[in-house]
Amino acid sequence: xxxxxxxxxxxxxxxxxxxxxxxxLLAAIAIPNFVKARKTSQAKACVNNLRQIDGAIQQxxxxxxxxxxxxxxxxxxxxxxxxxxxxxxxxxxxxGTYVLTDVATAPTCSKVGDxxxxxxx
Numbered sequence: 193x194x195x196x197x198x199x200x201x202x203x204x205x206x207x208x209x210x211x212x213x214x215x216x217l218l219a220a221i222a223i224p225n226f227v228k229a230r231k232t233s234q235a236k237a238c239v240n241n242l243r244q245i246d247g248a249i250q251q252x253x254x255x256x257x258x259x260x261x262x263x264x265x266x267x268x269x270x271x272x273x274x275x276x277x278x279x280x281x282x283x284x285x286x287x288g289t290y291v292l293t294d295v296a297t298a299p300t301c302s303k304v305g306d307x308x309x310x311x312x313x
Contacts, residue, residue: 234285234286235286238284238286238288238303242298242299242301244273245269245273245282245290247272248269248270248272249272249295250295252268252269260294261294261295263294269292287303288302289302290302
């Protein structure tokens with residue numbers, strides 16, 4: 193008399209579907225939070241870059257004796273940014289550009305409406 197006790201181990205289709213549904217639910221909860229965190233970090237990086245650019249503008253104006261209404265370009269302030277030997281102008285984290293006008297006006301970012309508020313106070 194032979195008793196057949198071998199049983200193949202494995203997951204049923206229902207068990208696999210439940211696991212996939214749980215993973216999908218967790219992803220649906222987590223992905224919007226990751227997107228929001230990314231936008232917030234880009235905005236904070238942009239504000240920090242704006243702060244550095246504003247400091248470089250003020251230093252350039254002091255050293256060159258520029259008036260408050262003097263036009264400012266990226267080429268003027270790049271050496272004052274302290275990024276390497278000759279300095280480099282920072283890239284906007286969200287893909288926009290930094291707008292420089294004059295010494296008295298704080299620099300702005302072209303992506304203000306697209307992300308959380310990122311402008312100098």
